Amino acid sequence: MSDLLARHRAVMPNWLALNYSEPIEIVGGKGNRVVDASGKTYLDFFAGILTNMIGYDVPEVREAVERQIATGVVHTSTVYLLRGQIELAEKIARLSGIPDAKVFFTNSGTEANETALLLATYARKSDEVLAMRQSYHGRSFGAIAVTGNRSWKNSSLSPLNVHFLHGADRHLAQFRGMSDADYIAACVDDLRHVLATEAAKGVAALIAEPIQGVGGFTMAPDGLFAAYKEVLDEEGILFISDEVQTGWGRTGSAFFGIQNHGVTPDMMTFAKGLGNGFAIGGVVARGDLMDGPHAVGLSTFGGNPVATAAANATLDYVLDHDLQANALRTGTLIIEGLKEAAARLPVVGDVRGKGLMFAVELVDPATGAHAPALAARFMELTKEAGLLAGKGGLYGSAIRMAPPLTLTGDEAREGLGIIVHALETINAEVTA
């Protein structure tokens, strides 16, 4: 065990899971690559869990942050006018597609979801909320309640009363073999049943990830969210789209993930990539919902001048370079390459994703069962070959990858080559 790992184990909680049998210390980065303490370079296909959205050491972001720090004003609090915050809010409100949108900034995705739930429960005068099975929205007291993924749910003592809906979990026996249309009809039937029999006080909102991130990049079929929205609209139930992983063009085919489903939500929450590493999150919501309660702000620190300088520079970079189109181009190249490989490699049970957000599911070829040990092997092999990926999913058998949106075509091909080679190696080992 390295000295640094021993020190980590001694003073940090043991539930802070580290990747790799020998965890790495990242000490530098440039473009879409990072370098570890031993000097080894990695193509980063996890990007700080989708946080370094435009890569590392980006001059535009560094200079914007340095300019802000040079003013001497690092933060003066939300009781004064903060120009950078207002500019950022204007851009996000415009991009959101939500009518009459207003924005509140936080420091993280968890706080963003906490704020959205607070706004929704206040507006609807109900503590009942709908969420999706296998979801992840954070682990604060409100966010943990709407997190359906049990392995992340260390407390059930939440103020919210939550009912979980079906979405990306169509592998369950009761749904097997169903067409999309039949599956959606079954899910809508379930929603109506929940509303009629379980929701005692009228439901405040549904919160959902357009693609379930921590859940292993699983997706509800096209049409499901639109069908849910129709039912919700009948009762005035609000739709909150958690865009912490899917926002800012990452899915390639839309700027916000939920727009892939043709749904205009009442609120969206965001974080991670917006600051390209600087702490920022927030909620964009219909103005009447945002203005409803008095003094709802969860923090005076969210959207501080340094974070908004980074976020403004990052968002401008994404828009100026049309990185959404790049996500579609490079992501499609990789996903198609992975599908081709999967067709000849029985250890790959599934390839899924949209744009630069894609996953492979490793399975035991003999039984089709989820194979977390093979996912762990994949992590070690790709680390060795110089590529960072993430492990996840309900069974720990999914490999999640989400490179910076700045990924070049050459880097996409290089990364695909490393991934396919690792999958071929595992396939040969397992089927030998």
Ligand code: PMP
């Ligand atoms: N929502 C989603 C969809 C997430 O993936 C995450 C983090 N993985 C969060 C919320 C929580 O965000 P944060 O870690 O910034 O608090």
